[in-house]
Amino acid sequence: MIGERDPTYLRSDQYRDSRNLETRISFYQRYATNPREISSWILEQVRLPDRARVLEVGCGIGEFWARNLPRVPAGWEILLTDFSEGVMSAARERLSRAGRPFGFRVADVQDLPFPEGSFDGVLANHMLYHVPDLESALREIARVLTGTGRLYASTNGAGHLAEIYELERIFRVSPDEHEHARFTCENGASILGRYFRQVRFLRFDDSVIATSRDDVVRFVLSRVPEAMATPERTATLQAKVARLFEEGGGQLRAGENIGLFEGSEPWRPGTVSEEEPAV
Numbered sequence: 001m002i003g004e005r006d007p008t009y010l011r012s013d014q015y016r017d018s019r020n021l022e023t024r025i026s027f028y029q030r031y032a033t034n035p036r037e038i039s040s041w042i043l044e045q046v047r048l049p050d051r052a053r054v055l056e057v058g059c060g061i062g063e064f065w066a067r068n069l070p071r072v073p074a075g076w077e078i079l080l081t082d083f084s085e086g087v088m089s090a091a092r093e094r095l096s097r098a099g100r101p102f103g104f105r106v107a108d109v110q111d112l113p114f115p116e117g118s119f120d121g122v123l124a125n126h127m128l129y130h131v132p133d134l135e136s137a138l139r140e141i142a143r144v145l146t147g148t149g150r151l152y153a154s155t156n157g158a159g160h161l162a163e164i165y166e167l168e169r170i171f172r173v174s175p176d177e178h179e180h181a182r183f184t185c186e187n188g189a190s191i192l193g194r195y196f197r198q199v200r201f202l203r204f205d206d207s208v209i210a211t212s213r214d215d216v217v218r219f220v221l222s223r224v225p226e227a228m229a230t231p232e233r234t235a236t237l238q239a240k241v242a243r244l245f246e247e248g249g250g251q252l253r254a255g256e257n258i259g260l261f262e263g264s265e266p267w268r269p270g271t272v273s274e275e276e277p278a279v
């Protein structure tokens with residue numbers, strides 16, 4: 001199995017350390033056309049009390065908090081978690097000088113080490129699509145939330161960066177098989193509807209216009225399994241990107257499809273409906 005279909009790939013390759021994620025975050029920062037920054041937009045949508053216990057699952061390099069520091073309510077008690085210590089150590093380092101206490105803990109969202117009703121809010125930004133057992137992850141999130149707690153989960157949808165993701169075929173990674181299909185802007189509401197009585201969806205309009213070929217090459221390489229990135233395939237990628245830039249008059253445009261779900265009124269364990277989840 002290659003890439004996303006290999007259960008060890010995410011921990012041992014893609015998120016072994018923070019480098020791939022940093023490459024992609026800086027690509028978006030550089031080339032996103034919406035002047036609105038997504039983390040601050042997400043924070044604006046979050047409806048939690050001024051005093052709240054907040055858990056982030058799949059925190060990555062702590063981008064959400066680093067970007068929002070001055071705006072985060074002082075009364076929030078915040079715990080960041082990720083299943084990769086390698087990635088999370090970058091978040092710890094980054095937020096160590098933030099001037100407020102953040103908690104950190106290695107945890108897999110499919111098996112959260114917290115008692116029932118421990119949090120008023122859970123953030124799961126751009127991570128649920130990675131989770132092999134989405135049903136366990138959502139059951140766990142609903143379990144650790146209080147009865148009035150809320151989940152915020154951002155994700156991508158159909159056609160997101162299709163012009164760039166197509167290039168992954170060079171590395172035998174088919175965009176059709178991509179993990180993003182597990183939890184998308186399109187299927188997220190029906191999936192979350194099994195774990196939350198209320199689900200709200202908000203779209204974030206954006207696209208990218210990349211002006212450096214090398215940055216596009218780095219972005220694609222950051223998403224493919226290391227072993228597949230042979231020198232020959234990398235040379236093919238560089239040539240294809242060069243051609244796309246020629247056709248695009250020195251730039252490459254790609255559409256984005258991003259949204260945020262809010263799940264409220266979680267079903268308590270044992271109250272999930274009998275239907276099979278749509279995952």
Ligand SMILES: C[S@@+](CC[C@H](N)C(=O)[O-])C[C@H]1O[C@@H](n2cnc3c(N)ncnc32)[C@H](O)[C@@H]1O
Nearest residue numbers: 015058059060063082083084108109125127130
């Ligand atoms: C695309 S990154 C998003 C990071 C961050 N939420 C953000 O929006 O910048 C996905 C993150 O989810 C983490 N992750 C993947 N599967 C996970 C799991 N089963 N449990 C916890 N974290 C997981 C990865 O290590 C990675 O840091």
